[in-house]
Amino acid sequence: MLLQVRDLKTYFDTRKGPVKAVDGISYDVDKGEIVALVGESGCGKTVSALSLIKLIPVPPGKIVGGEAVFEGKDLLKMSDDEIRRVRGRRIAVVFQEPMTSLNPVLTIGRQLTEGLMEHRLMDGRQAADEAVRLLEEVGIVDGRRRLNQYPDQFSGGMRQRVMLAVALACRPALIIADEPTTAVDVTVQAQLLELLVGLTRTAGVALLLITHNMGVVAKYAQRINVMYAGRIVERAATKELFKKPLHPYTRALLSCIPRLDEAPGVRLCTIQGQPPDLVQRPPGCAFMPRCAEAREQCSQEWPPLREVFPEHYVACVTYR
Amino acid sequence: MSQKQNGALIEVRNLVKYFPVTRGLIVARHVADVKAVDGVSFIIRKGETLGLVGESGSGKTTVGKCLLRLYRPTSGQIIFEGVDLGKLDQEKLRALRVKMQPIYQDPYSSLNPRHTVAEIISEPLVVHGLASGRQARERVDELLQMVGLDPDFAERYPHMFSGGQRQRIGVARAIATRPDFIVCDEPVSALDVSIQSQIVNLLDDLKSQLKLTLLFISHDLSVVRHISDRIAVMYLGRIVELAPSRTLYDEPLHPYSQALLSAVPIPDPEIEEKRKRIILKGEIPSPLNPPPGCTFHPRCPVAIDICSRQVPEFRETRGRWVACHLAK
Numbered sequence: 096m097l098l099q100v101r102d103l104k105t106y107f108d109t110r111k112g113p114v115k116a117v118d119g120i121s122y123d124v125d126k127g128e129i130v131a132l133v134g135e136s137g138c139g140k141t142v143s144a145l146s147l148i149k150l151i152p153v154p155p156g157k158i159v160g161g162e163a164v165f166e167g168k169d170l171l172k173m174s175d176d177e178i179r180r181v182r183g184r185r186i187a188v189v190f191q192e193p194m195t196s197l198n199p200v201l202t203i204g205r206q207l208t209e210g211l212m213e214h215r216l217m218d219g220r221q222a223a224d225e226a227v228r229l230l231e232e233v234g235i236v237d238g239r240r241r242l243n244q245y246p247d248q249f250s251g252g253m254r255q256r257v258m259l260a261v262a263l264a265c266r267p268a269l270i271i272a273d274e275p276t277t278a279v280d281v282t283v284q285a286q287l288l289e290l291l292v293g294l295t296r297t298a299g300v301a302l303l304l305i306t307h308n309m310g311v312v313a314k315y316a317q318r319i320n321v322m323y324a325g326r327i328v329e330r331a332a333t334k335e336l337f338k339k340p341l342h343p344y345t346r347a348l349l350s351c352i353p354r355l356d357e358a359p360g361v362r363l364c365t366i367q368g369q370p371p372d373l374v375q376r377p378p379g380c381a382f383m384p385r386c387a388e389a390r391e392q393c394s395q396e397w398p399p400l401r402e403v404f405p406e407h408y409v410a411c412v413t414y415r
Numbered sequence: 416m417s418q419k420q421n422g423a424l425i426e427v428r429n430l431v432k433y434f435p436v437t438r439g440l441i442v443a444r445h446v447a448d449v450k451a452v453d454g455v456s457f458i459i460r461k462g463e464t465l466g467l468v469g470e471s472g473s474g475k476t477t478v479g480k481c482l483l484r485l486y487r488p489t490s491g492q493i494i495f496e497g498v499d500l501g502k503l504d505q506e507k508l509r510a511l512r513v514k515m516q517p518i519y520q521d522p523y524s525s526l527n528p529r530h531t532v533a534e535i536i537s538e539p540l541v542v543h544g545l546a547s548g549r550q551a552r553e554r555v556d557e558l559l560q561m562v563g564l565d566p567d568f569a570e571r572y573p574h575m576f577s578g579g580q581r582q583r584i585g586v587a588r589a590i591a592t593r594p595d596f597i598v599c600d601e602p603v604s605a606l607d608v609s610i611q612s613q614i615v616n617l618l619d620d621l622k623s624q625l626k627l628t629l630l631f632i633s634h635d636l637s638v639v640r641h642i643s644d645r646i647a648v649m650y651l652g653r654i655v656e657l658a659p660s661r662t663l664y665d666e667p668l669h670p671y672s673q674a675l676l677s678a679v680p681i682p683d684p685e686i687e688e689k690r691k692r693i694i695l696k697g698e699i700p701s702p703l704n705p706p707p708g709c710t711f712h713p714r715c716p717v718a719i720d721i722c723s724r725q726v727p728e729f730r731e732t733r734g735r736w737v738a739c740h741l742a743k
Binding site: 135136250251252253280281282283284285286289307308309310311312313314333334337338347348349351352353354355356357358359360361362363364365366369370 | 470471577579607608609610611612613615616619634636637638640641642643660661664674675676677678679680681682683684685686687692694695696698699
């Protein structure tokens, strides 16, 4: 197993009290595997992934507990220096908005070669050659000329390709992609996802895909973790999850998405109410106030994930 | 193009909107034009929802703003209930605005944070002199109920509401003047999926309840398909295909419509496995300097010689309108 996350808890201090953004989640990512964390905004999917490589602001954030064993070592116990080396070499991150993750006053070449010289100990010329090769790999032709350009000379889709090249530069074992295609148009989204998934296949890199888009996970992920209010409420292989969603939240979520292949004019299902306030979360299942199948028990406890079918886990009192 | 069908609430004829690009600090020299909308024609029938889809930069928002006369078109005509908007003076235009209202994408920036919900919703009533004082207040309560909010919320401020609730406030404001026509510009794009469906259903309900006509602008094809009777696909300032919702999805004729539809993943892994995807090369070119001929030809997988030389005619074929040399 490449990555094993166990009982990870990340809280944020606010004026109103601690927000339990991630409240005890566990998942695995195997070598070369594409694992998805899906959920709506505020469910903790991004925080849970960024906590692994200490990219959350401390304070107000704080990793309260748990472990994250990556290639045999617990990431959460590493010093800042150690984690920085992992971040560059073994785990790379691709963010949603490429304009904010590329430095606007440095050339693309500088940003690409920096990592190569630092982590792969290349000299300037070697690094430049490798950078051109990387740009070609992500579909940017004319790389030699592009190296001298600045991020604002690239379009949104092109910037995201550059981000991929930066991510691949140090031959990581894991790429964390946080809503990698949310900021781009749908035809560009298709280009980028095909590229990202193709690269993980050829290079054997594992991918932790964070998204709210159920269509994207259906197409690309092998395993899916559905998150709600800081916890994983269901986990299964992709086909299993879509064929047999068990948690009431997963089922409701899938039924309220308008689908392209669905006859128009059918009334959409809705989930009543809104996601819970994570500061004053009452005990019991956080989905209960919106759940059509809630019963009395639900207000007392939120059961842990339990294997209901082989490799299919659910956190709901209905399945225990 | 002659689209003399009966029952058109709005008719758009050859609408063009260029934004001039100028250079020079003291004397602004006109150096180029951003061709945001470059000759589109369509009608919206009474009581129908017309979907307008396209990627960013395709000009769909500009079309919506021209229809509401928030932009003055460079050329072309917009005819609302038989009246040419371009021929109206300010006074008459203002009176007509009661009948057409917008709903915007971002419920966080389209509501004044210093106004109470009651002030926000009653503003169009007061501005147009339709109601004031207690009468306006009663209408606010009624409107809040219509959009599924508690009338007790009237004295609260926007920051106290969630994204979905704010969008309901935006909807209440839009229907306050009892308009006939609403331009919805990406009304659910900023919302989470579980909230999206609530707003889509609300718009559906209000549409039939109040006999509204909608222009629904969105980049999300699944949502547009769900809500629209007919759909216009825009690319780089032009409509490339205009068809009944079902026809477009069952059998898109324009290569861009085909690619756009195939790029949207369907939330079902078994269907996704079998679907063929058309992956387009490159990105939408700049409207400052659009390609000659069919503007889609540099990215088109089936382009032939003529496509780069001649602008395809927007013509009617097989139950829809399409602008492609190759569409039979």
